[in-house]
Amino acid sequence: MKPVAFDYHRPETVAEAVALLADLRDDAMPLAGGMTLGPMLNLRLVRPRALIDISRLAGLRHIVQDGDKVVTGAAVIQNDALRSDVIRRQVPLLALALPWVGHFQTRNRGTLGGSVAHADPSAEIPLCLTVCGGTVVLRSRRRERRVPARRFFVDALTTLREPDEIIVALEWPRAPAQSGWGFAEIAQRHGDFAIAAAACRATLDDEGRVKDLVLGIAGVESRPVLIDTENFRGGRSTEVGKHLSDHSVAGVTPMEDHVANAEYRIALTKVLVERVFRDACADAERRRNKLQ
């Protein structure tokens, strides 16, 4: 339960951090809040030669509105995001999901960027970023580049981040005014890894028909999955739910582990999809009434 010996580097600027990473490459891992990497180090699941502590880098803690998007620095603490008015108003999905991310005590140290970098298949923040159509901003000594979340997550614990890159920010498109949101997950105990999670954005027209629908699930396959919802546009929000939940599991190949087999994951996913769709529609309804 103690990590292997490692070199410790604590840069103060992003430029210093990426210079170190460029030199050390695969031997080094960036360490932020340590809410995932810490346990993995202590259990010796990872044995890096060096850790680069990016938790004190200047300028990675901002939450700002920038035109039609909200930019969150990679080192924004999860609980700070949860209490942020900007997040609550402009990225409601993230505000809904954050209470499900670990516990009060881990959210006090865990970061938004850390969760995205780690890319656990069941993690809430990568799912939200995917459903929102957000972007991951990466920097290395060579360049800065922006990768859409929908491409960034490749597989379990695997992303498009190169070994010499750090995540510096996440970009969240601002929520369209009339869209409603839903998030739900099922875990063995609250705060544990989700067995399955679902997130949804829905917009309805004046007759209560689905105008726009984005649906994603996590914990089921090895990365967040977006469901193709094209055929559900124009459907009545009161009638679509059941078909949508059947449709959402049609193409997925669920993971199996000691907690849940494939069949159980499918059953949970269907329940969750119905739930988040219903919640998102109710939320959209509420927001529309407020605007009128």
Next chain:
Amino acid sequence: MSVQTCLAGQKATIELTLNGQRRSGKAEPRLLLCDFLRHELQAFGVHVGCEHGICGACTVLVDGRAVRSCTQYAVQADGRDIVTVEGLAEAGTMNALQRAFAKHHALQCGYCTPGILCSATHFLRETPAPTEREVRDMLSGHICRCTGYASIVAAILEAADAVSRGA
């Protein structure tokens, strides 16, 4: 470059504030903060259970926030302000939260208690009038194998009441 570096096997000098006092000690990079607090600085109120962030026994306040001390390293805590259970009230006295724990028998073996007290301290500062549900949500980050939690919930709710009345 202003990179602070400590190579594997070497020891860095860590200076921090512990329970209001400037303290320093030596730590190699892989030394967990909880072990540093216990073995170097004799803060034995920091309890160590799972050592991978699950049980909550090691929870302390770092810059006012309740966090695990087993999933961070002492070198990371350099310059920080740390409060452990020893610092919650003046030596020999108990604060309102601690008195409520005693009154409600919110501890039996006491292994989980220092961590829960630290969490509750930060939690009540942020949420001065919590609902039972909010207390239970906060407590989900701790494992207590003795009490069954009901007495802990009762104690925290009573302390919230006492604190908001200025007791």
